[in-house]
Each structure stands twice: as structure tokens, then as C-alpha cells.
Amino acid sequence: MTDGRKPSGETRAGDVLQRMRLDIISCVLKPGSKLRFEPLKDMYAVSFSTLREALSRLVAEGLVIAEGQRGFIVAPLSLADLIDLTDVRVLIEREALRLAIEKGDDRWEAEIIGTYHRMDRLQSRLGHEYYLSEDWSKVHGEFHYALVSACGSPNLLEIRQKLFERAHRYRRMSSQFRPKWREKDVEHRTIMEAVLARDPKRSSDLIERHIRETTENVVEHAGHLFSGGIPRAGADVAAE
Amino acid sequence: MTDGRKPSGETRAGDVLQRMRLDIISCVLKPGSKLRFEPLKDMYAVSFSTLREALSRLVAEGLVIAEGQRGFIVAPLSLADLIDLTDVRVLIEREALRLAIEKGDDRWEAEIIGTYHRMDRLQSRLGHEYYLSEDWSKVHGEFHYALVSACGSPNLLEIRQKLFERAHRYRRMSSQFRPKWREKDVEHRTIMEAVLARDPKRSSDLIERHIRETTENVVEHAGHLFSGGIPRAGADVAAE
DNA sequence: CTGTTTGATCTTTTCGAAATTATCGGTATC
DNA sequence: GATACCGATAATTTCGAAAAGATCAAACAG
Known part of the structure; x- marks a missing residue:
């Protein structure tokens, strides 16, 4: 046949x-x-x-x-949603990372190193404000996916991915307000090292801080943009 | 206006x-x-x-x-999916229950007692094999929702609900194979009591066992029905 | 002056036919 | 004898028009 x-x-x-x-x-x-x-x-x-x-x-x-x-x-962005989303993401990411570290094989490690390298190189090529690039965002997402990809749970990965994408909209806000992106870059490297060293506790703690810091940055610098629950309900479909 | x-x-x-x-x-x-x-x-x-x-x-x-x-x-049912689904559900349900116990108020307690009562009464009215009733399933779902409803996280609740619904298809299989439904009923009461006593550790442990036992029952008695990953791909849309 | 109803306009929602794409069986070829 | 090709059939996917519903403003009543 x-x-x-x-x-x-x-x-x-x-x-x-x-x-x-x-x-x-x-x-x-x-x-x-x-x-x-x-x-x-x-x-x-x-x-x-x-x-x-x-x-x-x-x-x-x-x-x-x-x-x-x-x-x-x-879907509107709101302070309440951001905080809730962050808490749920922390729960999911910690567990996924723990499992990945437990189960990951050589290919998994290689994928992490590979995506980190691509992210790092692209960052150099793009110069400062690299974080505004959609291409970089894509690789950044792939790096974070690579970290947890070996967790062995399709359901967990799917949930994680949807939450990660929703969070991207808030990350975007974060980058507009005093972005400490130099620190972020160091964090990525530190996380990778902890993960490759198979230290689940340290890795999860670092990931949690990585996620929460971005959230805190938005809350601190852009929190006032959220009024109640429905921010900037204004402008219609943007033509470009 | x-x-x-x-x-x-x-x-x-x-x-x-x-x-x-x-x-x-x-x-x-x-x-x-x-x-x-x-x-x-x-x-x-x-x-x-x-x-x-x-x-x-x-x-x-x-x-x-x-x-x-x-x-x-x-979406096909498979052993792998059931096991994965169970693990993820345990993670989510434990956390949601922990938060609900921490934050729940009087109305939350009342809702739990209310739905349990309705479930219990309906069970009596339906007699044995009550668990085959769609009506009972509905109330059963409402009871489990009530337990975690005060967790304060819309995102967690939404994820939980989708997982709960997906799991229903496996629960249905479970009921066909040596259903220990008398025990299940006792479990519901025990869980309710632990939750109302605001004991997060005990409550979460009981919920976890409640979920895992159903899964184990399916794996043990119906596991052979899953061949590889795609069971009973046969029959088309059932007219009734 | 405030609040309600009415009707015109605009948006969304539904429909079934037309176009596209897969599936299956027959035929030719290696 | 088995595999690849090709045509007929059956399915899905897309389309734009028609129907149903919501919105807004003007006119009206209290």
C-alpha cells in the first residue's frame, strides 16, 4: 500500500x-x-x-x-490575571523542570545547550534591545521549552506552552519599562548550568525567580496602566 | 443608560x-x-x-x-494518556485544594456541604448503579468543583475543569470493571470532613488517593483494552 | 429633565452550495 | 506477483450571501 x-x-x-x-x-x-x-x-x-x-x-x-x-x-490584560498567571506558571514550570531533570537524557542536554547557544548568538548579532525582536523571542521560547521538554508529560507541556504564550504579552510590557535584560541574560545561563548539573531544587528556585522577577517588574512599573481589570480597551484592530 | x-x-x-x-x-x-x-x-x-x-x-x-x-x-483513550493525565491532575488538584482551604470562607463551606448533600440524596434515590447516571455525574462534578472553588485562581480552576472532564471518559470505563463505589462514597465524606477541618495535608493526600485509585482500577481491569495507544479505533459515530 | 421605547444601521451568526483535497479500486508496468 | 499510477467517488474545507441579533440615536412619555 x-x-x-x-x-x-x-x-x-x-x-x-x-x-x-x-x-x-x-x-x-x-x-x-x-x-x-x-x-x-x-x-x-x-x-x-x-x-x-x-x-x-x-x-x-x-x-x-x-x-x-x-x-x-x-483577552484583556489585567494585574489580577498577571499575578494569577504567574503563580500557576510557577507551579507548572517547577514540576516540569523537576521531572525533566529526573528523566532527561543526552539529547535533552544537547538541545538545551544548542538553543542557549542560538539565543546567545542571536542576541550578540541584534545588539542592545535584542529583546524587542520577534526572532529572539522565538528562540527564547525554544530555550525555555527545551529545559522542560524531557519531563515526559505531554499534558504538562501543553499546559505550560499555553501559559507561556499568554505570559508573553505581559513580558512585552515588561521590556518597555526599565528592562534589566542584562541580568536576564545572566539568569538564563545560570539556570542552564543548574539544570545541566541536575540540581532540581536550585533549578526550580531559579526558574521561579526568573518568572517572578519579570512579573514584579511589570507590577512595579506598569501596574498603574491596569485600571481595575480592563486596560486600554481603546484602539481597535491595528492595521500595522 | x-x-x-x-x-x-x-x-x-x-x-x-x-x-x-x-x-x-x-x-x-x-x-x-x-x-x-x-x-x-x-x-x-x-x-x-x-x-x-x-x-x-x-x-x-x-x-x-x-x-x-x-x-x-x-481523542483516543490510551494507557499512557490516562497515567499522564492522572499525574497532572494530582498536581493541580492538590495545589487548588491547598489554596482553597487557606482562603475559603463560610459560603465556600456551605457550598461543599450543599453539593455533598445533593450528591448523597441523589445516590439514595438512584439506588445501586447510581454512578451510571449522568445526573449523578453532574452533581459529583459539582461537588469536586466546590471543594477547590475558593482557591482564588481562575486559571487553575479552568485547567482543573478541563482535566476533570477529560478524566471523566476514563472514570466511565472504571465503573464498568469491579466498581468499588461503596468505598468511593465513603471517600467523598472523608474528604469533605478533612477539608472542612482545614487540614491541607490530609485533604490533599486523600484527594490524591481518590484520584489515583480510580486510575489504578482502570489500569488493572481495563488496561488490556488499550493496545499501544489507540484503543477501539473501530466503530464510527454511534447513532445512540 | 430623566428614563423608556422604537426603529434604522451595523455586526455577528448561520446556512448550503462550490471548490479543494483525500480515499479507494482498477489498470498497467516492472 | 507486487508496486506505482490514474480516474472516480466521497469526504472535508472554504466561501459569500441571507438571517438573526445587537447597538445607537432620536423621538416620546412620565
């Missing part, structure tokens, strides 16, 4: 989903803004139904909120 | 989503089975697009899997 057909790649809805997700976590689509169909239809060059499907999936991912029969909005 | 309009209730897609979710977690739609559009269209009396939207959301919830351009299947 000729089983080797190309499973083909992407359904168009899946493609739009991916692009919208990136646009949301990078705040091209602003938190709290209404997602009207007409502009989006042009923006992504698809029809109502296809758009709708992507939106629906994003709802289940927590990046978009469906308001009864009143359409969709980009 | 007349703000008191009825926000209306359900979009039709949302309604279908809910019904399909119930049908999946109660295994009316069999794990691994292909979800063809024509039969489903008749079954739920909606059109392609509406159906598609519901399916899309279920994909993001992990109850349905989208296979490239080859349609949708009900």
Missing part, C-alpha cells in the same frame, strides 16, 4: 490561527480590543467562516474571549 | 459545543472514532459551519483531534 502520501501541511484555518496567535501575543492585536470581522477578513485574506474557526480556537486557548452574541475581543 | 438588556443566552454553536462535549465525555461518541460531518449534521441539527466551529473548540480542549485535512476524530 502506498502509505507515503504527503499528509499535506496546513489547512488555511490553521494557518490563520497561527498568525493570529502571534499577532495577539506580540500585541499587534491589542488587549481588550474588539475583533471585528470585516477588517480581520482583509487583514488575513480569508472568509467569515475561516476567520471564525481561528477565533473559536483562540477562545479555547484563552487568548480571545467570546462575548455571547456580541462578537470577540482580544 | 438602559444597561439591562438581556445579553441573550447561547449562540447555537455554543449549544452544540456543550452537547458534543457531554456526548464525548460520556462516550456516546466513541474514543478514536471518526467524526463525519453528514451524520453529525443530522444528529445535532446544524449546518457544516456551526458544526465545524464546535469541533474546532473541542480540538483546543483536547477532546477532539484534527487530522490535517482529513477531518476530525474523537
Whole structure:
């Protein structure tokens, strides 16, 4: 039997989903803004139904909120959500890291070293303000994924990934307010070393601090931007 | 301003989503089975697009899997998934319960006692094999939700709820194989008492055992039904 | 002047047909 | 005899128009 057909790649809805997700976590689509169909239809060059499907999936991912029969909005950012999200992330990341350190093999170690190297090199190439680059963000995400990838739990990894993506929107805010990114870079190296040394307690503590520090930075410097729960509900879909 | 309009209730897609979710977690739609559009269209009396939207959301919830351009299947059950799911649930439930015990107020306690009472009464009314009733399952779910509802973390609660629903499909298997449901009932009471006594360690340990015992029961008595990873890929959409 | 109703306009939601893509069986070729 | 190709069939995926619903402002009543 000729089983080797190309499973083909992407359904168009899946493609739009991916692009919208990136646009949301990078705040091209602003938190709290209404997602009207007409502009989006042009923006992504698809029809109502296809758009709708992507939106629906994003709802289940927590990046978009469906308001009864009143359409969709980009999930708002709020202080309460940031704090909650941080606590849950700490719980999940600690456990995933603990398991990964317990179970990780040579390939896992190599992947960590590899992604760190790529991240480091890209950073040098980009110079200061490297953290504003979407490319760097991508590699940064891959590095953090690599750390926990050997945890052996698909469910934990999936939950972690969704939380990580949601947190990206807050990280983005963080980078605008007194970014201590030189320190962040040192942290990444320190975390990697602790992980490769297979020290679960120290690794988890470092990861927790790594996560909490970013949150504290946002709370301290950008906290006032959140009024109550729905910040900057203003501007509609950004054309660019 | 007349703000008191009825926000209306359900979009039709949302309604279908809910019904399909119930049908999946109660295994009316069999794990691994292909979800063809024509039969489903008749079954739920909606059109392609509406159906598609519901399916899309279920994909993001992990109850349905989208296979490239080859349609949708009900997420299969597997031994590996059950074990992984159990471990993650234990992590989440323990933490949520710990927080709830720390933060819960009088209303929280009342809700626990209330749902337990309803569960207990319904059980008496249904007699033996009460656990096969969908109504009882619903109240059972509400009881377990009540226990952790005061944890103060919307994100944790949402994750917990999705995992709980996914686990329902395995619980259903459990009930078919030597159900020790008399013991389960005692466990619920014991858990409630420990929680109301605000003993976080004991409560979490009891919850963990409560969850793991069901899993062990499935592994022991139904484990052989899982071959590798994709069990009973057979039968299509069950008409009833 | 305040608050409610009504109707026009705009948005979202649903629908079923059209286009695209996979699947299956038959035929030819090595 | 087995494998690869090709055409017919059946499924999914996409589309844009039609229906249903929400929003806003003006007109009206208290």
C-alpha cells in the first residue's frame, strides 16, 4: 500500500490561527480590543467562516474571549490575571523542570545547550534591545521549552506552552519599562548550568525567580496602566 | 443608560459545543472514532459551519483531534494518556485544594456541604448503579468543583475543569470493571470532613488517593483494552 | 429633565452550495 | 506477483450571501 502520501501541511484555518496567535501575543492585536470581522477578513485574506474557526480556537486557548452574541475581543490584560498567571506558571514550570531533570537524557542536554547557544548568538548579532525582536523571542521560547521538554508529560507541556504564550504579552510590557535584560541574560545561563548539573531544587528556585522577577517588574512599573481589570480597551484592530 | 438588556443566552454553536462535549465525555461518541460531518449534521441539527466551529473548540480542549485535512476524530483513550493525565491532575488538584482551604470562607463551606448533600440524596434515590447516571455525574462534578472553588485562581480552576472532564471518559470505563463505589462514597465524606477541618495535608493526600485509585482500577481491569495507544479505533459515530 | 421605547444601521451568526483535497479500486508496468 | 499510477467517488474545507441579533440615536412619555 502506498502509505507515503504527503499528509499535506496546513489547512488555511490553521494557518490563520497561527498568525493570529502571534499577532495577539506580540500585541499587534491589542488587549481588550474588539475583533471585528470585516477588517480581520482583509487583514488575513480569508472568509467569515475561516476567520471564525481561528477565533473559536483562540477562545479555547484563552487568548480571545467570546462575548455571547456580541462578537470577540482580544483577552484583556489585567494585574489580577498577571499575578494569577504567574503563580500557576510557577507551579507548572517547577514540576516540569523537576521531572525533566529526573528523566532527561543526552539529547535533552544537547538541545538545551544548542538553543542557549542560538539565543546567545542571536542576541550578540541584534545588539542592545535584542529583546524587542520577534526572532529572539522565538528562540527564547525554544530555550525555555527545551529545559522542560524531557519531563515526559505531554499534558504538562501543553499546559505550560499555553501559559507561556499568554505570559508573553505581559513580558512585552515588561521590556518597555526599565528592562534589566542584562541580568536576564545572566539568569538564563545560570539556570542552564543548574539544570545541566541536575540540581532540581536550585533549578526550580531559579526558574521561579526568573518568572517572578519579570512579573514584579511589570507590577512595579506598569501596574498603574491596569485600571481595575480592563486596560486600554481603546484602539481597535491595528492595521500595522 | 438602559444597561439591562438581556445579553441573550447561547449562540447555537455554543449549544452544540456543550452537547458534543457531554456526548464525548460520556462516550456516546466513541474514543478514536471518526467524526463525519453528514451524520453529525443530522444528529445535532446544524449546518457544516456551526458544526465545524464546535469541533474546532473541542480540538483546543483536547477532546477532539484534527487530522490535517482529513477531518476530525474523537481523542483516543490510551494507557499512557490516562497515567499522564492522572499525574497532572494530582498536581493541580492538590495545589487548588491547598489554596482553597487557606482562603475559603463560610459560603465556600456551605457550598461543599450543599453539593455533598445533593450528591448523597441523589445516590439514595438512584439506588445501586447510581454512578451510571449522568445526573449523578453532574452533581459529583459539582461537588469536586466546590471543594477547590475558593482557591482564588481562575486559571487553575479552568485547567482543573478541563482535566476533570477529560478524566471523566476514563472514570466511565472504571465503573464498568469491579466498581468499588461503596468505598468511593465513603471517600467523598472523608474528604469533605478533612477539608472542612482545614487540614491541607490530609485533604490533599486523600484527594490524591481518590484520584489515583480510580486510575489504578482502570489500569488493572481495563488496561488490556488499550493496545499501544489507540484503543477501539473501530466503530464510527454511534447513532445512540 | 430623566428614563423608556422604537426603529434604522451595523455586526455577528448561520446556512448550503462550490471548490479543494483525500480515499479507494482498477489498470498497467516492472 | 507486487508496486506505482490514474480516474472516480466521497469526504472535508472554504466561501459569500441571507438571517438573526445587537447597538445607537432620536423621538416620546412620565
